[in-house]
Amino acid sequence: MLINTSIDIKNVVETLNALHYELNNRLAGIQNDLSRGRSQDSQEQAQETENDEVLHALAADARKELIEIDNALSRIRNGTYGVCATCGDIINPERLAAYPMAVRCMDCTEK
Ligand SMILES: [Zn+2]
Numbered sequence: 001m002l003i004n005t006s007i008d009i010k011n012v013v014e015t016l017n018a019l020h021y022e023l024n025n026r027l028a029g030i031q032n033d034l035s036r037g038r039s040q041d042s043q044e045q046a047q048e049t050e051n052d053e054v055l056h057a058l059a060a061d062a063r064k065e066l067i068e069i070d071n072a073l074s075r076i077r078n079g080t081y082g083v084c085a086t087c088g089d090i091i092n093p094e095r096l097a098a099y100p101m102a103v104r105c106m107d108c109t110e111k
Helices: 009-034 042-077 093-098 106-110
Strands: none
Touching (some): 009 042
């Protein structure tokens, strides 16, 4: 099995944990916004509904990213981090630096 030796795993774990923390905070903020009181005014209510839709979309994005982070952390634990899930090749360290949750190498992502 290939191991991507060009990555600083400790550094990646720190980055992922920091990102996880930030996303959890963001998610808590969104949920806080969503649980706020509702206006009595129907026009304001329409605006609130629109805002809620945006907030729900943001929350969904944050949750998706949290799952990706968890997956990346478990790949680190089982030693498959930094190795492409499709072709088994090593993922470019620059790609991982830009996107630490990357599961596939550039070639396989583009396919
Ligand atoms: Zn690949």
